[in-house]
Amino acid sequence: MNAPVTSVDSYRLQDHSALQAQLTVAQIMTRREAFICALDGQSIEEAFQDVPDVYDVIPVLEGDDPRDINAEVIGTIDRREVRPAQMRQKVLSQMNEYSGNGIVETMPLLDFASAGRVDDLTLVTTGKGPQVSGLVTIYDLQRLPVRIALFAALTDLEEDIACLLHRTAPEPSEWAGLVQDPTGKIAAEIQSGLQRASNRDDLGSPILTLSFGVKLALLEGVKRHGRLRDFSIPTLQDIRIVRNNIAHGIPFENINVIPKAARDLRDLHSLVRKIIERNT
Known part of the structure; x- marks a missing residue:
């Protein structure tokens, strides 16, 4: 008592x-298996064809299967940065490259909240290498x-x-x-x-x-x-x-x-x- x-x-x-040590980015991130992804060889128009309007930025994978959770994430594509005349170009031509420096999933949420305005999409790693395990956006601060x-x-x-x-x-x-x-x-x-x-x-x-x-x-x-x-x-x-x-x-x-x-x-x-x- x-x-x-x-x-x-x-x-x-x-x-x-x-308590703070238990509250980490891993608890709010979208996990790798739930990603909506584009392929680097697709046209930008094709990549966003079935993507809901709420998602402006999606990860880009290398390979030929957007559902392959083992495929390497090589960047992101933001349709707001693409002019209408560029929509038929390849995703790779307008892609923002991923450097492998994503935040780690063990990052305390208080640090994540304090870090300043995060990108519209920030990739998350396990901290044991560049392999992407999830993603977060500033809107995950509502969680x-x-x-x-x-x-x-x-x-x-x-x-x-x-x-x-x-x-x-x-x-x-x-x-x-x-x-x-x-x-x-x-x-x-x-x-x-x-x-x-x-x-x-x-x-x-x-x-x-x-x-x-x-x-x-x-x-x-x-x-x-x-x-x-x-x-x-x-x-x-x-x-x-x-x-x-x-x-x-x-x-x-x-x-x-x-x-x-x-x-x-x-x-x-x-x-x-x-x-x-x-x-x-």
């Missing part, structure tokens, strides 16, 4: 690194394992922000005065959290009752009031949006924002941890 949380530090004892990886990272960040606030703004009576709150909404949330804390004896600190958004607002307030010198907070808006989308089961509205949000998350967490370590 797990012991109750009796302090902010004990709340931070949860280690999600083992559940990615959302789990991001939510675990957000939870780790929230735990450490709570710890930092517990040390830099330990008095709950000052919290409402730290935040920019023209509508009074944040102050009402703080008061509600304090009321919940007064009714429980297992939370260790009232800071643990506050929502993620209120903790971020307090973090900004603590910085604004000069308590976090030499500490530059990255933009928090994308982090807020991604966290709310995941928490409410909403698909990411703009998938291209996710890599930046993941990088901002990592940058913020790294800074928060440095300050905690510096003040320990």
Whole structure:
């Protein structure tokens, strides 16, 4: 039976690194046997004849059988890069060659999400050679394992922000005065959290009752009031949006924002941890 949380530090004892290690590109990639492929000797028109419109880029195989899972992947073809007059040319003439430097399937999903905008199609290898084992696109960031990886990272960040606030703004009576709150909404949330804390004896600190958004607002307030010198907070808006989308089961509205949000998350967490370590 797990012991109750009796302090902010004990709340931070949860280690999600083992979970993150299990969340890899292999869990979201399209596996080799499910590829829709073109052949290098086909015409571009023929290669895309039965390919649904949603697929603009497909792998190109060497050989004469597009379903041969052992055939070498030699490149990709993007029909958006092909002019109408070129559609009868051979695939090989307009192909983007594959160098064998695909990402490995053991790459953690948090790294994949943070890597920046991935190509429309990125080939995946086992890491034991150039043999292609799968493919991913930026749209695979919508998949559940990615959302789990991001939510675990957000939870780790929230735990450490709570710890930092517990040390830099330990008095709950000052919290409402730290935040920019023209509508009074944040102050009402703080008061509600304090009321919940007064009714429980297992939370260790009232800071643990506050929502993620209120903790971020307090973090900004603590910085604004000069308590976090030499500490530059990255933009928090994308982090807020991604966290709310995941928490409410909403698909990411703009998938291209996710890599930046993941990088901002990592940058913020790294800074928060440095300050905690510096003040320990």
